[in-house]
Amino acid sequence: MLTVEAFSLNIMIAALAPLLGAFTLLFLFIFEKRIDLLEKQTREIALERELQTALYNQLNQEIQPHFFFNTLNSILSLARLDRKTELIRSIETLSKLLKFKYQTNNTFITINEEIAYVNYYLEIQKIRFRDRLHYEFTIDPNVNQAITIPFIIQTFVENAFKHSFEKYMGEAFLKIIIEKKEREIQITVWNTASEGREELSEDRGLGLENITKRLELLFPDGKTSVQLINSDNGTSVLAIFPLILKSEI
Numbered sequence: 001m002l003t004v005e006a007f008s009l010n011i012m013i014a015a016l017a018p019l020l021g022a023f024t025l026l027f028l029f030i031f032e033k034r035i036d037l038l039e040k041q042t043r044e045i046a047l048e049r050e051l052q053t054a055l056y057n058q059l060n061q062e063i064q065p066h067f068f069f070n071t072l073n074s075i076l077s078l079a080r081l082d083r084k085t086e087l088i089r090s091i092e093t094l095s096k097l098l099k100f101k102y103q104t105n106n107t108f109i110t111i112n113e114e115i116a117y118v119n120y121y122l123e124i125q126k127i128r129f130r131d132r133l134h135y136e137f138t139i140d141p142n143v144n145q146a147i148t149i150p151f152i153i154q155t156f157v158e159n160a161f162k163h164s165f166e167k168y169m170g171e172a173f174l175k176i177i178i179e180k181k182e183r184e185i186q187i188t189v190w191n192t193a194s195e196g197r198e199e200l201s202e203d204r205g206l207g208l209e210n211i212t213k214r215l216e217l218l219f220p221d222g223k224t225s226v227q228l229i230n231s232d233n234g235t236s237v238l239a240i241f242p243l244i245l246k247s248e249i
Contacts, residue, residue: 047107047217074127086127093123108147108218110246111178111185115139118153118176125161133165135174142180145246148187149214155207156189156237164191164235173234183243184223190236208237215241 071094078087097120115137126133153176165172170192177188208226215224222242229236 043217043220044107047214070128071124078127090124090127093120096120097124104150106150109150110144111139111146111148112144114148114150114153115178117151118157121154121157122174129165129172132170133172133174135176138175138177138179140178140180143178143185143243146185146243147218147246147249148185148241149211149218152211152215152239153187153189155211156187156239159207159237160189160191160235180243184240185243187239188236190234192234211239215239219244 075087075090075094078090097117100117100120122133122135157174157176160174165174173192175188175190177186177190179186179188208228212224212226215226219242224241225239227238229238
């Protein structure tokens with residue numbers, strides 16, 4: 001027969017057991033959340049580091065002196081010809097391009113924002129190349145507010161000018177296609193590069209590898225890839241990553 005003390009102890013254990021179990025589960029839940037938070041912070045730090053590398057390349061390598069000086073010479077020519085409307089537009093576009101490049105410090109932006117920046121760049125190039133340059137955009141309206149890494153399309157476009165249009169005479173054709181395929185986004189930048197492909201492949205380490213790393217960091221749980229594709233009629237770069245709208249974050 002149980003004593004009063006033993007009976008009281010059993011009652012106390014029976015009463016405390018659910019509380020102990022609840023505290024244990026709560027501790028495990030908080031511990032798992034803490035681990036998830038630390039993993040997320042680690043990814044964010046790595047992503048910011050890769051973004052800084054991309055910014056460094058953009059500011060110190062890909063805005064090359066010849067591009068800047070050629071642009072200024074084109075603007076100077078408009079001034080000498082007294083083409084005021086085009087002159088004002090050119091200066092405004094160059095200002096917006098430089099402002100975006102120097103002030104972008106987010107680890108991700110929307111497709112719309114990236115396209116706006118690319119348009120500034122192409123407007124400047126149109127002044128330089130005039131009727132020789134032809135470009136077109138094909139954009140699925142469902143991806144406008146999807147997130148992506150900064151300078152992804154810009155890097156592909158700059159490579160087309162750097163390795164083809166600025167080195168070889170003839171018509172310069174550029175196509176930028178952004179498609180939604182189920183829950184993925186596919187970005188294709190195609191140009192008429194029939195020469196300079198070996199150099200572009202060697203240069204992959206500077207730009208495309210950085211983009212590959214940043215996509216993997218921004219979308220750790222999704223499929224990402226960056227491919228350089230050569231064909232008889234030109235060269236294209238294809239980037240694939242998950243479709244996530246800015247409103248979903």
